[in-house]
Amino acid sequence: xxxxxxxxxxxxxxxxxxxxxxxxxxxxxxxxxxxxxxxxxxxxxxxxxxxxxxxxxxxxxxxxxxxxxxxxxxxxxxxxxxxxxxxxxxxxxxxxxxxxxxxxxxxxxxxxxxxxxxxxxxxxxxxxxxxxxxxxxxxxxxxxxxxxxxxxxxxxxxxxxxxxxxxxxxxxxxxxxxxxxxxxxxxxxxxxxxxxxxxxxxxxxxxxxxxxxxxxxxxxxxxxxxxxxxxxxxxxxxxxxxxxxxxxxxxxxxxxxxxxxxxxxxxxxxxxxxxxxxxxxxxxxxxxxxxxxxxxxxxxxxxxxxxxxxxxxxxxxxxxxxxxxxxxxxxxxxxxxxxxxxxxxxxxxxxxxxxxxxxxxxxxxxxxxxxxxxxxxxxxxxxxxxxxxxxxxxxxxxxxxxxxxxxxxxxxxxxxxxxxxxxxxxxxxxx
Amino acid sequence: xxxxxxxxxxxxxxxxxxxxxxxxxxxxxxxxxxxxxxxxxxxxxxxxxxxxxxxxxxxxxxxxxxxxxxxxxxxxxxxxxxxxxxxxxxxxxxxxxxxxxxxxxxxxxxxxxxxxxxxxxxxxxxxxxxxxxxxxxxxxxxxxxxxxxxxxxxxxxxxxxxxxxxxxxxxxxxxxxxxxxxxxxxxxxxxxxxxxxxxxxxxxxxxxxxxxxxxxxxxxxxxxxxxxxxxxxxxxxxxxxxxxxxxxxxxxxxxxxxxxxxxxxxxxxxxxxxxxxxxxxxxxxxxxxxxxxxxxxxxxxxxxxxxxxxxxxxxxxxxxxxxxxxxxxxxxxxxxxxxxxxxxxxxxxxxxxxxxxxxxxxxxxxxxxxxxxxxxxxxxxxxxxxxxxxxxxxxxxxxxxxxxxxxxxxxxxxxxxxxxxxxxxxxxxxx
Numbered sequence: 001x002x003x004x005x006x007x008x009x010x011x012x013x014x015x016x017x018x019x020x021x022x023x024x025x026x027x028x029x030x031x032x033x034x035x036x037x038x039x040x041x042x043x044x045x046x047x048x049x050x051x052x053x054x055x056x057x058x059x060x061x062x063x064x065x066x067x068x069x070x071x072x073x074x075x076x077x078x079x080x081x082x083x084x085x086x087x088x089x090x091x092x093x094x095x096x097x098x099x100x101x102x103x104x105x106x107x108x109x110x111x112x113x114x115x116x117x118x119x120x121x122x123x124x125x126x127x128x129x130x131x132x133x134x135x136x137x138x139x140x141x142x143x144x145x146x147x148x149x150x151x152x153x154x155x156x157x158x159x160x161x162x163x164x165x166x167x168x169x170x171x172x173x174x175x176x177x178x179x180x181x182x183x184x185x186x187x188x189x190x191x192x193x194x195x196x197x198x199x200x201x202x203x204x205x206x207x208x209x210x211x212x213x214x215x216x217x218x219x220x221x222x223x224x225x226x227x228x229x230x231x232x233x234x235x236x237x238x239x240x241x242x243x244x245x246x247x248x249x250x251x252x253x254x255x256x257x258x259x260x261x262x263x264x265x266x267x268x269x270x271x272x273x274x275x276x277x278x279x280x281x282x283x284x285x286x287x288x289x290x291x292x293x294x295x296x297x298x299x300x301x302x303x304x305x306x307x308x309x310x311x312x313x314x315x316x317x318x319x320x321x322x323x324x325x326x327x328x329x330x331x332x333x334x335x336x337x338x339x340x341x342x343x344x345x346x347x348x349x350x351x352x353x354x355x356x357x358x359x360x361x362x363x364x365x366x367x368x369x370x371x372x373x374x375x376x377x378x379x380x381x382x383x384x385x386x387x388x389x390x391x392x393x394x395x396x397x398x399x400x401x402x403x404x405x406x407x408x409x410x411x412x413x414x415x416x417x418x419x420x421x422x423x424x425x426x427x428x429x430x431x
Numbered sequence: 432x433x434x435x436x437x438x439x440x441x442x443x444x445x446x447x448x449x450x451x452x453x454x455x456x457x458x459x460x461x462x463x464x465x466x467x468x469x470x471x472x473x474x475x476x477x478x479x480x481x482x483x484x485x486x487x488x489x490x491x492x493x494x495x496x497x498x499x500x501x502x503x504x505x506x507x508x509x510x511x512x513x514x515x516x517x518x519x520x521x522x523x524x525x526x527x528x529x530x531x532x533x534x535x536x537x538x539x540x541x542x543x544x545x546x547x548x549x550x551x552x553x554x555x556x557x558x559x560x561x562x563x564x565x566x567x568x569x570x571x572x573x574x575x576x577x578x579x580x581x582x583x584x585x586x587x588x589x590x591x592x593x594x595x596x597x598x599x600x601x602x603x604x605x606x607x608x609x610x611x612x613x614x615x616x617x618x619x620x621x622x623x624x625x626x627x628x629x630x631x632x633x634x635x636x637x638x639x640x641x642x643x644x645x646x647x648x649x650x651x652x653x654x655x656x657x658x659x660x661x662x663x664x665x666x667x668x669x670x671x672x673x674x675x676x677x678x679x680x681x682x683x684x685x686x687x688x689x690x691x692x693x694x695x696x697x698x699x700x701x702x703x704x705x706x707x708x709x710x711x712x713x714x715x716x717x718x719x720x721x722x723x724x725x726x727x728x729x730x731x732x733x734x735x736x737x738x739x740x741x742x743x744x745x746x747x748x749x750x751x752x753x754x755x756x757x758x759x760x761x762x763x764x765x766x767x768x769x770x771x772x773x774x775x776x777x778x779x780x781x782x783x784x785x786x787x788x789x790x791x792x793x794x795x796x797x798x799x800x801x802x803x804x805x806x807x808x809x810x811x812x813x814x815x816x817x818x819x820x821x822x823x824x825x826x827x828x829x830x831x832x833x834x835x836x837x838x839x840x841x842x843x844x845x846x847x848x849x850x851x852x853x854x855x856x857x858x859x860x861x862x
Contacts, residue, residue, distance in 0.1 A: 013535070
């Protein structure tokens with residue numbers, strides 16, 4: 001660790017506490033970003049194959065210009081009428097099914113999920129929310145209740161019920177086809193029953209359609225639409241948390257629920273929406289939005305300010321003019337094919353998955369037992385960082401490599417990622 | 432209403448629902464802001480005597496430049512080390528008592544209060560929070576529980592107890608001195624007892640030291656420190672919600688708890704912090720921050736990003752270089768003296784109050800009965816808007832004029848505000 005890193009780390013522990021999360025055994029002192037690259041204080045360049053917030057590339061000039069122009073002109077809350085906000089809202093909503101016709105703005109994914117859950121609870125008159133057993137949807141009290149991944153069973157709320165993450169790879173062996181789907185769907189039924197029995201009732205299914213936090217497992221065909229149908233039958237609404245998968249992360253679709261053929265009652269958006277400028281949103285029918293607005297008198301000072309909408313509008317411009325969805329689709333295939341090829345050479349590549357420009361490698365110590373290779377994953381992630389490529393890991397055992405670059409990622413970046421991963425794997429496996 | 436206003440209003444209702452709050456009978460189509468002025472789409476100029484978010488003035492070039500420079504350089508989350516964030520944190524904390532030594536960032540006041548309340552609940556092991564009976568602290572589920580102002584008693588949570596807003600003017604007549612103080616403090620005791628009896632226990636007193644949302648009542652001397660002592664004796668922490676009063680709104684002090692001689696355990700900051708760029712913060716001892724961080728694994732994607740810290744740092748620059756606290760103190764006196772002079776001429780000026788560069792006029796139909804003059808207040812606010820000066824109203828009866836300009840407000844703005852108010856009062860009272 002350099003003297004500067006050490007000094008900043010001590011300063012950080014003093015000013016922000018020791019538990020504010022940091023990446024890597026040797027943290028990076030980030031000082032500059034551009035496109036798919038970050039630079040540290042020593043001038044070292046890193047390929048960013050992890051960050052989904054700088055969606056169209058770090059510090060994209062079109063987004064920065066839009067922010068500068070609007071911040072120099074007007075930045076106020078939504079208690080005044082503002083054409084910038086309304087024009088963006090109109091443009092955003094055209095990307096969705098006609099039933100998702102109105103929008104509420106917020107500042108973060110947590111706030112968007114808060115508003116969505118409050119909306120669903122008020123509309124249904126029920127309290128219960130169904131999430132996966134590896135969920136994370138935000139950091140507020142009510143939404144942290146739904147953060148089941150790192151929460152001991154004893155801390156689970158009576159208002160939350162979980163179903164089993166539909167991960168084929170880690171399902172009981174022998175289950176295939178309809179039996180596999182039934183296995184996971186039964187856990188949805190059990191969650192519904194639990195909430196109905198406790199008296200909480202079913203307000204909503206809150207789910208990331210691509211299961212980002214769950215490690216992008218490949219669910220059985222039509223799993224999501226079948227689960228949604230069951231929840232709707234029990235009187236609950238469907239909330240698609242598109243905070244991670246929205247705006248083209250799935251590559252084939254603007255929003256991941258569209259890929260899975262489910263039209264949610266409520267959609268939440270965040271992270272990539274403003275390329276790092278804080279903005280998030282909740283989309284729903286006008287009926288749901290007004291039902292919530294009249295009761296809750298929802299207002300959010302910074303939310304939907306014209307600067308954030310100008311930033312978000314510029315993100316849509318870049319996604320369209322630079323054709324980033326087709327680019328993501330091309331590069332998704334390149335990276336996924338290469339990872340699959342590596343799987344045939346590395347036994348520790350237990351499962352390789354893609355969710356558009358988002359890849360997961362479930363590392364195992366034993367391909368038969370599927371023992372999570374936590375220490376190996378840690379070594380790979382830190383070796384990658386030492387060799388100038390940023391990725392991370394995920395999952396209850398922190399053994400799943402998480403590769404999720406900005407959408408601006410292109411073939412030369414794919415080359416660098418794959419070459420570096422190959423060299424790291426050779427070294428760490430002694431291959 | 433102009434054709435454009437009408438068109439945008441219909442568009443807004445369709446896209447954002449009818450209940451997203453708007454100001455004025457004839458809403459303003461805001462298109463430009465500079466200093467203490469806003470302009471509408473017809474080029475009409477309005478003196479902004481309401482907004483506290485554009486703290487150092489709308490679109491201040493020093494803040495915009497800082498945003499542009501940092502947004503062009505680097506904008507990432509806090510999982511990397513970043514000198515901009517650490518330097519701002521250090522500078523911010525020097526404005527506080529040494530016991531407030533660490534900071535957690537968030538995006539909005541709601542999020543900051545969420546983190547503060549979660550911190551207090553976890554640290555004390557209790558659930559109960561004490562707030563005023565006219566409180567508003569945010570829009571999330573847990574914090575909306577504490578929004579007692581517009582909440583019918585039947586919706587009050589078991590985890591929340593209220594004390595009576597210490598408003599001398601609306602206290603039972605005849606109470607003065609120690610008896611008046613005792614009257615309000617007894618309601619604090621009752622709130623503590625309610626929470627202890629219900630089993631919730633006392634986690635915290637959550638209070639805006641200047642009682643912004645409560646209409647800046649003039650509390651009995653040392654009320655806040657006496658209330659705080661009682662809550663601490665019951666095992667609760669003191670959370671000062673400085674979202675509205677922070678960064679010099681009180682004119683005499685950087686943060687309003689300093690004016691009242693109370694050192695809180697936790698301070699929350701928001702609105703003016705980044706002059707409109709979304710940023711908020713929670714300050715506490717390192718022990719409290721780490722106790723919360725280790726348990727809650729708090730992370731917030733957009734929070735504490737270097738762009739928001741650069742904006743917030745630029746706000747501190749302007750506050751200091753343009754000497755906005757002394758300016759606020761001078762103009763506070765000018766406006767308050769003039770309002771007091773008007774009170775002697777207008778019977779409807781039931782009570783005139785100041786909280787630094789923040790003024791409240793409790794309008795009454797009858798100065799003896801103190802009947803809230805809701806319709807009159809509505810007329811005054813809308814007439815002011817028609818004559819180019821923006822103020823608002825507040826209070827459970829919406830009869831209290833709320834005048835709270837940007838801190839950049841100076842004597843020429845005070846003149847315009849007072850001249851316009853005088854002319855409106857003459858007209859509406861037929862005086």
